[in-house]
Amino acid sequence: GAVVSQHPSRVICKSGTSVKIECRSLDFQATTMFWYRQFPKQSLMLMATSNEGSKATYEQGVEKDKFLINHASLTLSTLTVTSAHPEDSSFYICSVSSGGGYTDTQYFGPGTRLTVL
Amino acid sequence: EDQVTQSPEALRLQEGESSSLNCSYTVSGLRGLFWYRQDPGKGPEFLFTLYSAGEEKEKERLKATLTKKESFLHITAPKPEDSATYLCAVRSLNYGGSQGNLIFGKGTKLSVKP
16 A cells, blocks of 8 residues: 655644645655545544645635645645634644545545644 | 444454444445544554445455445454554545545444453
8 A cells, every 4th residue: 555654743833823734655656635634533524635736626614725735746745724723723634545546545644633722 | 415324433342352343324326435444643544445235355353344335344353452443434426536535434443452
């Protein structure tokens, strides 16, 4: 399976500041990456699909101006939480697909714990 | 509406006590059912993919099965290191594009005591 890294693993920030989270595909080139959010005892919820060289596709209810996604290369996607507030505190996880088509598997990164004070 | 329900929410087993976890789903055309394991504070780790009713897959003490309405993750003679949250996810025809989308259940938290 694919190897995915995230940085940082944990971040604490003050309300109103912006935070950038990096997601890297270490062993293959990923044209598509996914960003999920997981609240305690809840399901993973897809936030957006990140496409290399084009605009991200956001799920309904996710503010694209608040959660900025950049997928500038085949191995790196970044998620920037702008003007973060305590309600944005969550576990953010990215994933990459093993390939194109309907039979691909998603492999997940280790996650980033964001705490907004 | 596509939906995934996992049961039980939590399961406590003694080491060696076999059991099964359930994942019930309603989707508009299944394009894959996925099982993941998630340890506390970590991202999900891929276990299995099942595509059609009757399909089975095994890995060490785990065996996943699939019917038209549900999937089971059977754990045979579990060990304490099997303790984790097990997540089930489905991909359905409702989501277009070449990648589709995964709909996750809330997971079953498994604790195996020595």
